[in-house]
Amino acid sequence: MSLIEKLVEALDGRVVTEPSTMEAYRHxxxxxxxxxxxxxxxxxxxAADVAAVLALADQHAVPVVTRGAGTGLAGAANALDGCIVLDVSRLSTLSIDPVARTATVGPGVLNADLDAAAREHGLFYAPDPGSRAISSIGGNIATNAGGMCCTKYGVTADHTLALTVVLAGGETIHTGRTTHKDVAGLDLARLIVGSEGTLGVVVEATVRLLPAPAGTATAALTFPTVAAAVGAVLAIERVAQPSAVELMDETTVHAVNLMTRMGLDEVPTLLVVTDGTDPAAEIATVADVAAAHGALAVFHTDDADEGSALMEARRVALTALEQLGTTLLDDVCVPIHRLPELETRIAKAAAEHGVTVGVFGHAADGNLHPTIVYDATEPGAAERAQACFDQIVLAAVELGGTVSGEHGIGTLKIDYLEQQVGTAERALMHRIKAAFDPTGILNPGRGY
Ligand SMILES: Cc1cc2nc3c(=O)[nH]c(=O)nc-3n(C[C@H](O)[C@H](O)[C@H](O)COP(=O)(O)OP(=O)(O)OC[C@H]3O[C@@H](n4cnc5c(N)ncnc54)[C@H](O)[C@@H]3O)c2cc1C
Known part of the structure; x- marks a missing residue:
């Protein structure tokens, strides 16, 4: 029997081979x-379906690309020629344990749905990628997704407690812990978080929930230059613990205005959220610090709706830039005190290659998304955009940073990984991958 015949026999009705239907699963x-x-x-x-697919794929040495919601920004879920795309979005069980403050979910549950369910118990799920309404917990775990509130609450790994994972070949393992402490054994769960579907397929996850903040306050702070804005970020972090500090440069604000007609001042802007015990007092402190560090205008509010309307500008930043032309979205992260140098290097790269770069991102994490906007019909524009992209990624590495803060390596950044990770470290990563997946069927040829 062929592999397809065996798949159809084992998974009747769940196997698709029509090219037109598969098209939606390629990217x-x-x-x-x-x-x-x-x-x-x-x-x-x-999970039984997942195990059946991985057992058959292993027997036939056919690659498997696991797919959550397909919102990844690095091509990590892109199909490989002749692979099986394993869609796990229908594994969507969800149960909350309000006493233990945990949720146990199938990988297909959307981040925002988990958070909404937790809030019914006075709890919340902290990791909040900009894609929270459309991305899955399985994908978030596999990419170790970040988001806006990492500066205070950390990334997905910090909230992932225990995982059930199907390995290549179909064996199921349970790893991780729900206790506060556990030093028994190697931390396999931590290895699987961020492994982009290369070590195993997550079929269930238990994640940490936190008490929901009583309220939030939000500030919009404008500055004459991006350098002044990032200087203020460092000062704000010394006196307050905001849950988000988001940056948009003037190009990004202009794009947001064009798309939304929000009428924002087209200058570098910080959006800051506080959610501590007295968010209004904390945001007032943030505003004072910004004013003392050269802010042009300072506005703050403790009205939740007004705050979320302000944050909407940041949430639509990428979509707004995409309206201006073809985009090449980057994701680099440096130690926060080196942000001013990164900003200078981004501006230099844009000028040298004659391209427009809109910069936005999670400023308090040192994580920016410089987005190169170009006219793909103009001869040479794509090459100049790529050269600018390369220069920005290498600048981040030279500044002690990383080629990817949160989007992952995927297909997009394999070559750059070599520049950041040493030869011995990379060889060890390959040996770990081989231990999990001896046949090499799980997302092969990607980062690990
Ligand atoms: C508008 C927008 C905003 C975004 N904002 C952010 C942001 O702020 N922060 C951020 O980090 N990312 C952001 N992203 C990127 C993306 O949403 C995240 O990378 C997200 O975690 C991907 O989840 P997904 O379910 O779509 O995964 P997919 O794209 O389907 O897959 C991503 C990777 O995970 C693997 N995978 C998926 N499910 C499993 C599983 N169950 N087991 C093993 N491997 C699996 C895939 O093989 C692939 O390697 C954004 C994307 C968009 C479109």
Missing amino acids: DQCLVATAGMPLAVVRAID
Whole structure:
């Protein structure tokens, strides 16, 4: 029997081979990464389906690309030629334990749905990627997703307690812990977080929930230059513990205005949120610090609706820049005190290659998303955009940072990984991958 025949026999009704239907499963949201044509798409409905696919794929040495919601920005979920795309979005069980303050979920549960369910118990799920309404917990775990509130609450790894994972070959393991402490054994769960579907398929996760903040306050702070804005970030972090400090440069604000007609001042802007015991007092402190560090205008509010309307400007930043032309979205992260140098290097790269770069991102994490906007019909523009992109990524590494703060390596950044990670470290990563996946079927040829 062929592999397809065996899949159909084991997973009747969940196997798709029509090219037109498979087309929707070939790409994630990274518009520039290459994608192949799968042999088949399997729409799994439970962990047994996942185990069946991985056992058969292993026997036939056929690659498997696991797919959550397909919102990734690095091409990590892009199909490979002749692969099985394993769609786990239908594994969507969800239960909350309000006493233990944990949630146990299938990987297909959307981040925002988990958070909404937690809030019914006075709790919340902290990791909040900009894609929270559309990205899955399985994908968040596999990319170790960040978001706006990492400066205070950390990234997905900090909230992932225990995982059930199906390995290549179909064996299921349970790893991680729900206790506060546990030093028994190597931390396999931590290895799987951020491994981009290369070590195993997460079929269930237990995550930490926190008491929901009683309220929030939000500030919009404008500055004459990006350098002044990032200088203020460092000062703000010394006196307050905001839950978000988001930056938009003038190009990004202009794009947001064009798309939304919000009428924001088209200058570098920080949006800051506080959610501590007295958010209004904390935001007033933030505003004072900003004023003392050269802010042009300072506005703050403890009205939740007004605050979320302000934050909407940041949430639509990428979409707004995409309206201006073809975009090449980057994701670099440096130690926060080196942000001013990163900003200078981004501006230099943009000028040298004659391209427009809109900069926005999670300023308090040192994590920026410089987005190169170009006219793809103009001869040479794509090459200049790529050269600018390369220069920015290498600048981040030279500043002691990373080629990816939160979007991952995927297909997009494999070559850059070599520049950051040493030869011995990379070889060890390959040996770890081989221990999890001896046949090499899980998302092969990607970062690990
Ligand atoms: C508008 C927008 C805003 C975004 N904002 C942010 C942000 O602020 N922060 C951030 O970090 N990211 C952000 N992203 C990127 C993206 O949403 C995240 O990377 C997200 O975690 C991907 O989740 P997904 O369910 O879409 O995964 P997919 O794109 O389907 O897959 C991503 C990777 O995870 C693997 N994978 C998926 N599910 C599993 C599983 N169950 N087991 C093993 N491997 C699996 C895939 O093989 C792939 O390697 C944004 C994307 C968009 C479109």
